[in-house]
Amino acid sequence: MPARPDKKAVAEVLEEIATLLALQGENVFKVRAYENAARALTRTREPLDELIRTGRLQSVRGIGSSTAKVIREYYETGEPPALLRELRAKTPPGLLELLEIPGLGPQRVRLLYEKLDIRTVADLEYALQENRLQLIEGFGPRTIETIRQGLELYRAASGRFLLGKVYPLARAIEAFFRQRWPGPVRLVGSVRRWCPVVGNVNLLLQGVPPSDPSGLGLDQAPVRLDVVEFQDPTWWLRVPSVGLPVVLTWVPAEDWPWAVRYYTGSREHNQAFQAWTTRQGYAWVGLRLQKDGVPLSLPSTGTADGVYGDEPIFERLGLAWLPPEVREGQDEIERAARGDVPRLIEPSDVRGVLHVHTHYSDGADSLQEIVETARDLGLEYVGISDHSPAAYYANGLDPDRLLHQWAEMEEVQRRIPEVRILRGMEVDILPDGRLDLDDDLLERLDFVVASVHSRFQMPRAEMTERIVRAMRHPCTTILGHPTGRLLLGRKGYEVDLDRILEVAAETGTLIEINANPYRLDLDWTHLERARRMGVRFSIDPDTHRKSDLGDYVYGVGIARKGWLTAADVANTRPVLELLELLRQKRRRRA
Secondary structure (H helix, E strand, C coil), X not given: CCCCCCHHHHHHHHHHHHHHHHHCCCCHHHHHHHHHHHHHHHHCCCCHHXXXXXXXXHHCCCCCHXXXXXXXXXXXXXXXXXXXXXXXXXXXXXXXXHCCCCCCCHHHHHHHHHHHCCCCHHHHXXXXXXXXXXHCCCCCHHHHHHHHHHHHHHHHXXXXXXXXXXXXXXXXXXXXXXXXXXXXXXXXXXXXXXXXXXXXXXXXXXXXXXXXXXXXXXXXXXXXXXXXXXXXXXEEEEECCCCEEEEEEEECHHHHHHHHHHXXXXXXXXXXXXXXXXXXXXXXXXXXXXXXXXXXXXXXXXXXXXCCCCHHHHHHCCCCCCCHHHCCCCCHXXXXXXXXXXXXXXXXXXXXXXXXXXXXXXXXXXXXXXXXXXXXXXXXXXXXXXXXXXXXXXXXXXXXXXHHHHHHHHHHHHHCCXXXXXXXXXXXXXXXXXXXXXXXXXXCCXXXXXECCCCCCCCHHHHHHHHHHHHCCCCCCEECCCCCCECCCECCCCCCHHHHHHHHHHHCCEEEEECCCCCCECCXXXXXXXXXXXXXXXXXXXXXXXXXXXXXXXXXXXXXXXXXXXXXXXXXXXXXXXHHHHXXXXXXXX
């Protein structure tokens, strides 16, 4: 027989029932009944077993007949009472995690769930990014900012961070130390490899660390940096505003190339590198290689920004140099040995972006502001793709509003001729695979981003056929965020990705590398396989703010991790070539 629960355990069950009832939208008096019973039970001095044995449970002020029944059931069986089991079954598990965010109580979580279908922390992050909370009555700027700050505190406590949130900080910190430190400084580790999720920022500094942290002038840093611990040759710092660890490691000049190589690669890459060099007859002594007892000598590379620092190691071993992004322990060492390392895509190769939202749907900025920002970024074209009608939660455009937007596009195009505005839409893929817009309007668009935004729990075969049907539509240009994942919060939906990629290659549908830091979808691990199948890609920011239009660089980082070149990505083409490519599918399917 299970052990009898004590008063604390019973009170916790009552509190959980109260929370779940509130999430279900139950009568406030019923919720308070369980809250009051929990408090009453913890305050009474009488032993729980005595209260139950003598039948005096309801004599405790705050415990009524319904709550007493639940208490007795739990006490006598030691198992969660039936009411709690029922409520747990009806409540999406992610809602309880949302309650851990400062500033969110059951009432607000219930509204987020009912109004915007927010079920997880990642859903909330993405909704904040897309300005959707303002659609809920009672969620004003102050409330939304409170939730945003609470979310930052929650993420800081988890110890895992989105690349897009960390990378700007990492580069700013690196630039600061380059100004303050006389020797070379390099950003290394997972941030330098453009991993979608990271745990810290790693910097290498050449030389000997100062005897005291005050010698670095940390009070002048672009963000506050607290010293957690320093023990030569490594210092551990922290950005307290977001809880981000920053690790500084000093290495002597003679070890610099070896340290840059070691601290850049993943553990799997370093293991593969060690295995390959061992097969070539080398032995490792610390970070360095030697052969027949003689250390491997390396020429100096200098400290220019264009020099990464470990190039001489690759050259001395007869290997093609590997960009940091691909050092993940796949087959990169063998490729380097064959000299099979192409020039990977660079941010400067991207000429325009195609997945951009404005205030017509759930974006924060006007059409003109978006186009002005594209001009300032040096982009040649920008594709406006607000949501279709089914995305009611995102203020999706009905046909009349879409036509109105087209008219404004013509006006803005006359004012800003330097940036070509492309007419697009992010069209929902409905559960049966149809597109959420009439064909006569679809055919008048320059491009269509077809995306799944609902029914994520469909069985794998049904979800696959749903997407396949949408891709076979002659107007579907791009499959948006192909797996629907949200980093740190929601796995992608179940889908036969190989089948999706086969149909993409067959129909000429572009697969999106969604560069939004919350998505970075399609994942880099699938890209080279897709390329070999004949798939082409579009790298797009899926931005909802003009300030995030440049986020396409994160998509470029993911594309580089997947060994893609500029030729593999459609929006590296000039606008007329791109439009011709986009029309090919319609002509082929006509």
